[in-house]
Amino acid sequence: MVAGLVLSVTGYTIYQSAEGYLIERFLKQQEQGVKTIASFIDGDFHSDISLLKDENLKDNQLFNRYQQALDNYIAVDKDYHFVYTLFINEQNRSLRYALLPSSVSNNPKAKLAKNIFTGKELMPDDFFFDHVFNLIDQAKTTSNDHSSSSILHVDGSGTISFGLIVNRNKQPTGIVVIEVSNRQIDRMKQDLFRSMLVTIGLLFISLLLASIIFAHKITRPFEKLTDAIERLINNELDFQLSLSDFGGFSYTAKQFNLMLLKLKVSRNELIGTNKAFSRFVPHKVLKLISPNGIQTTKLGECIEKEMTILFCDIRGFTQLSESMKPKESFAFINRYLNVMVPVINKHGGTVDKYMGDGIMALFPNSPDNALNAAVGMNHALSKYNQKLQTKGLPIVKIGLGLHTGRMMLGTVGTSSRMDVTVISDTVNAAARIEALTKTFQSSILISEELRIKLNQFNKRELRFIATCFVQGKAQPMTIYEVFSNDTISLRNEKLENQQGMIDAWHHYKNGDTDRAITIYQKLMEKSPLDKAQLALIEVVQNGRL
Known part of the structure; x- marks a missing residue:
């Protein structure tokens, strides 16, 4: 806006100067024109024109040649120019028409168009007359043969140019007059104004384009830098700024790229550190306590939630580890855990603790997930044992116990060291x-509370084992075996034995131990692979429950 104002003021100033120069040059051109015409006309002949008759004028070759010269001069622009000569009478201070263009009678726009003919006296015009006779007086005091001048008429009608016609004695015998209508001056001004408008317009457009290009060169690097900062805010680090896009600001781009590189290195180090620490932090459990992230977790923060707990333990690990060196024991456990833990994660569980060879896992969503994980762990272990057998290594046996209930999950410790x-x-x-x-002698045992809350698990693969007291519980718990991992024939036998086991347990609880043992023995004879029958006989005989 400021640039446009400055350009407008400058353009107006230039226009005023150009207009003055244009008029001054035009007056000089007109002055040169009358001087040329005046030098062309014979002064002696011009003084004798008034003596010629009209019919003689028409036949006079010299008169016709002069008249033709006037015609040629005004032919350029006859709407605005009028050229003629005057007789001078210094004594009477009068002027009379002499040579006139042949088309004067047909030029209604000319100032002297009406009833003009050679010898007619001009009407007095002080401004006009004063300039004519002043020019004559001036010529007498100078050595110039053909004095001339150009002026703007005082009434604003246009310009008038005078050129003296002199005879062989250097005496003025007439004067050439060129009158130019003010419309011609206005037309020249308009042409100049249009030219100035076009010039200023082109200059403005050029300046505008230049400013746009310049601004683009200035703002483009900052736009690129702004885009880069937005990408950086969005955690994008895998890019670099092109130095060619920054021109004179390439140093800024270099420094930004260096910063990106350092941030990328720092991020990779931080990611590596976080990954290393994440192996020691139960993120899924912490997310239950602090949904907004581990950064907001506070000491003593806790929630109460119903979940399913899974415990898994290797049977006879003590005997297995006795034949191993400490390093081999750790390698053995880690290989085993690499088989078990993915199954837990697959079914929506998370490992809360590793307890030597034992695992404690939490299932916050569904008891079905926990039981499916237990069955899946037995299945994965079966495949793992096949690999161990091919290498001549002892197989692994595990026991899984599951229970569902409400529990408090929270952080304990100190502000510098917390645990979940x-x-x-x-x-x-x-x-x-x-x-x-x-x-x-069962692979998977679950509580009655868990069995009741199962929705999708096939309950035909569950069977009653016993009702017994467990430490920490005032009331006895009913325990069920999950035999989904057994062979089809053994699963069918266990289903058939279910009612007999229930009856035997009732006899035992009612004090008829012998009857209970008898039933268990019959079931064992019927299904020798059903090891739970022998275990129950020992329990009943010893009265351990």
């Missing part, structure tokens, strides 16, 4: 149930 833990008798009960897998 679960506080509930549900945890203790699940651990006791897992311990009973050794007692009842």
Whole structure:
């Protein structure tokens, strides 16, 4: 806007100067024109024109040649120019028409168009007359043969140019007059104004284009830098600024690229550190406590939630580890955990603790997920054992105990060292149930509470084992075996034995131990691979439950 104002003021100033120069040059051109015509006309002949008759004028070759010269001069622009000569009478201070263009009678726009003919006296015009006779007086005092001048008429009608016609004695015998209408001056001004407008317009457009190009060169690097900063805010680091896009600001681009490189290195180091620490932090459990992220987790923060607890333990690990060196023991456990833990994660669980060869996992969503994980762990272990057998290594046997209930999940420790833990008798009960897998020679045992809340799991693959007291529980818990991993024939036998086991347990609880043992023995004879029958006989005989 400021540039446009400055350009407008400058353009107006230039126009005023150009207009003055244009008029001055035009007057000089007109003055040169009358001087040329005056030098062309014979002064002696011009003084004798008034003596010629009209019919003689028409036949006079010299008169016709002069008249033709006037015609040629005004032919350029006859609408605005009028050229003629005057006789001079200095004594009477009068002027009379002499040579006139042949087209004067047909030129209605000419100032002297009406009833003009040679010899007619001009009407007095002080401004006009004063300039004519002043020019004559001036010529007498100078050596110039053909004095001339050009002026703007005082009435604003146009310009008038005078050129003296002199005879062989250097005496003025007439004067050439060129009158130019003010419309011609206006037309020249308009042409000049249009030219100035076009020039200023082109200059403005050029300046505008130049400013746009210049601004683009200035702003483009900052636009590129702004885009780069937005990408940086969005955690994008895998890019670089092109130095060619920054021109004179290439140093800024270099420094920005260097910063990106350092940030990228720092980010990779931080990611590596986080990955290393994440292996020691139960993120899924922490997310339950602090949904907004681990950064907001506070000491003592806790929630109460119903979840399923899974305990898993290797049977006879003590004996297995006795034949191993410490390093081999750790390698053995880690290989085993690499088989078990992915199954837990697959079914929506998360490992809360590793306890030597034992695993404690939480399932916050569904008891079905927990039980499917337990069955999947047994299935994965079966495949793992096949690999161990091909290498001549001892196979691994595990026991899994599961229980569902409400529990408190929270952080304990100090402000400098915190841990996540679960506080509930549900945890203790699940651990006791897992311990009973050794007692009842079962791979998977679950509580009655978990069985009731199953929605999708096939309950035909569950069977009643016993009702017994577990440490930490005032009331006895009913325990069920999950035999989904057994062969089809053994699964069918266990289903057929279900009612007999229930009857035997009732006899035992009613004090008829012998009857209970008899039933268990018959079931064992019928299904020798059903090891739970022998285990129950030992339990009943010893009265351990």
